[in-house]
Amino acid sequence: MKKSIPSNLIITALFLTLGLSLCSQLSQAEAQDNTLERIKDTNSFVIGYRNEKHPFSNVTAAGDVEGYSIDLCNGIYEKLKHDLDQPDLELKMVEVAADNRFDYVQDGKVDIVCGTTSWTFKHQEKVGFSLLTYVTGAEMLVKDDSRIRSLKSLKGKKAGIIYGTLTADTIAKRVERDQLDIELVTYKHPKTGIEALENGEIDAYIADRIILIGLLDAADAPNDLKLVNRFYTYDPYALMFARQSLDFKLLVDRYLASLYRSEKSLELFNKWFSHMGIRSNENILRAMFKLQSIPE
Known part of the structure; x- marks a missing residue:
């Protein structure tokens, strides 16, 4: 029987996965890059989320959408307002499901999906991904x-x-x-x-x-x-958007990298994961923050 995956191998896999975000593809560059244009023209930023994915995305009893991934996307929303010079940019939330989230991105129904999507090559055939946001298994x-x-x-x-x-x-x-x-x-x-x-x-x-x-x-x-305390897979999470949207990806990755360089990343960790103690894979997450602190 195949052995379970130890934490040190997960960290090694993290190094390899991070290299993916630094590789651009000519086929993407040639495709229409319209996410930022759509956001500008509609004066709205549409976030796709999945419910019952605490602590990443969840609907509270009061009907509010919250979570670690939602906080990341709220930060991207603020950056969009600043960079596009559209302070009245509207924020919309759309619930997605496992079987329609990729279609919603490809059809332009949402600009980004903020949750727990695993970054894989199979998924990347359909959509694009940001820098990593979490690593688990x-x-x-x-x-x-x-x-x-x-x-x-x-x-x-x-x-x-x-x-x-x-x-x-x-x-x-x-x-x-x-x-x-x-x-x-x-x-x-x-x-x-x-x-x-x-x-x-x-x-x-x-x-x-x-x-x-x-x-x-x-x-x-x-x-x-x-x-049971055994890992059976390596699952890198990332934010998901249209595969061809390289300008939007640049904006998203710029925001995440600046976040990871700052104390804000630790504040978000403390807010959503610190109560979990060692179960939260704190060392792996801290390594992810450090490795993705790409300089401006």
Whole structure:
């Protein structure tokens, strides 16, 4: 069985992934670059978000959209107002789902998606990506009294996965490749999966560690659940926009790099992740901030 991915290899993978953001593609440059023009002409900036993705994007009981990724995009909104000299620029929020978020970007229904999209080459065939915003990997959540420690120990059992995610795709392929006797149950909404685990409908819940931690913090009985502490994938998150929009990408990356060079990045970390302690992969995130502090 393939071994789980240790943290030092995730940091190495982070170095390799960062190189992608420095490579421009001629085919993109030749395509129509219209995101900034659309924002100017409509005098509006449209953010796509996914609900139930705490602490990255979530709708509060009061109906407000908040989260780490939303804060990043609010900063981009302020930069747009300044750089475009449009102080009355309107901010709009549009909810997207796993199965329509790429279409919404390609069709120009949203200017950017602020959430937990994994930057992969397969995704990059459809859309463009900013500098990285977070680095995580697939983890497993089980009952506190469970003896499950790996995919192998899930033999003859059920595991929940989240529909439309890189983790779900990777785990499904792994189960098929290794001929593991595991029944995978797919959930469209992350909260539904953790409720199924709490109710004993599944034996484990596999998703990105940081998403599981967010769900665990909001669980009815968090002490009854535990993380297995093994990574099964490498998942770099980034903001997503039209693949051909190089001018917009430059503006977004400029904002993120300046943020990562400042104390503001640590303020955002403290706001959204510090309460999670070592579970938040603080060292990896700090390395990501430092590596992407590209000078002006």
